[in-house]
Amino acid sequence: MKLLLTGGSGFIGRELLKHLTNYNIVLLTRSPEQARKNLHYADLGNISYINSLDEFxxxxxxxxxxxxxxxxxxxxxWSPKQKELICNSRWKTTEKIVDLIHASTTPPExxxxGSAVGYYGDQQHHSFDESLHVHNDGFPYTVCAKWxxxxxxxxSEQTRVCLLRTGLVLSPQGGALGKMLLPYKLGLGGSIGLGKQYMPWIHMLDMVRGIVYLLDTKHASGVFNFCAPHPVTNMHFSKMLAKTLHRPHILFTPKWALKLAMGESSVLLFDSIRAKPKKLTELGFTFSYSRLEPALKNLLQHHE
Incomplete structure (x- = not known):
């Protein structure tokens, strides 16, 4: 089985490679030599590296x-230049892949x-699944909708497409949780604003297991919310993180301060997204970590 992977040297891709040992992988990366060094732990001689899709x-x-x-x-x-970079890095690569699939007589099955739950925008306290249709003028929606x-x-009849609307992927090796660990360890952790906004989260293991599940499930197609079945509020998340690290939870970061520091991108912290993974669970996927407390204990067992 031969697989083309883009973003394989990124946050999720690095972990996903550990679960794709039965595939011969062609990995698209800006720096093949650097990727080869960084991914040596996952390379069983089944990975080749390219820096452009123009090879095909x-x-x-x-x-x-x-x-x-x-x-x-x-x-x-999100300066205008950064917005352009965020969009083009997603849209242009995806367009090139689609063009290559259209040019194939025997295209990939x-x-x-990728996509993200930012597609939904602020849904306040309302719970929803993939059937929710939205349209707004927020930047995350614009990025994800066109993507x-x-x-x-x-x-086509030959190629099924699965879209991953990904929530907050939890891993101490990076992402949001990786950035939060130091301030929480120093006793400086706390909720963001009032902490009432819902955070759709997913353990990294379930993230990559879910991708492999869609890869292997021949009738899977369409949009999938990649988040655990039990989203929590930011207040609940921050208290649970402090508890897991045996640290106090007494501080909070006011909304105005984050808006000042982050500008428009602060919506990523304040939009309330109570997304449920209905399609993934109906497909038969079982989460290893459906609740936050055991997920954090597993991820942080060596950080206590």
Missing amino acids: DDLNDFDAVINLAGEPIADKR VFIS EQIALRAR
Whole structure:
């Protein structure tokens, strides 16, 4: 089985590679040499590295494509230049993949492409699943909506398309949790604003297991919320994180301060998204960590 992977050297991709040992993988990366060094732990001689999709005229030789490429959305303020980089890093790579699939006489059987729960925008305390249709002018929605529209063009009788609307992926090795650990360990952790906003989260193990599940489940297609069945409020999350690390929970960061520091991108912290993974669970996927407390205990057992 041959698989094309973009974003394989990123936060999720690095962990996903450990679960794809039965595949021959072609990994798209800006720096093949650096990726080869960084991913040596996962390379069993089954990974080759390329820095451009221009090497291909079609994808006839591939059984599957997983597209996780994209500039991190939360690392910098959303200047016009940064917004353009965030959009183009997702849209252009996806467009190129879709063009190659269309050029194939025997295209890949499955195309799994990234997205995010930011698509939904602020839904306050309301619980919802993938059937919710939204339209707003927020930047996260704009990024995700077009990203998904491009990916869905690859659908045909020969190729099924799965879209990953990903929540907050929990791992001490990076992402939001990785950034939160130091202040919490120093006793400086606390809720964001009033802490009433819902946070859809997912353990990294379930994130990559879910991707592999969609890869192997021949009738899986469409949009999937990649988040645990029990989203929690920011207040609940921050208290549970402090408890797991045996640290106090007495501080909070006022909304105005984060808006000042982050600008428009502060919506990523304050939008309330109580998303449920209905389609994934109905498909038969079982979460290893459906509740936050055991998830954090597992992830942070060596940080206590």
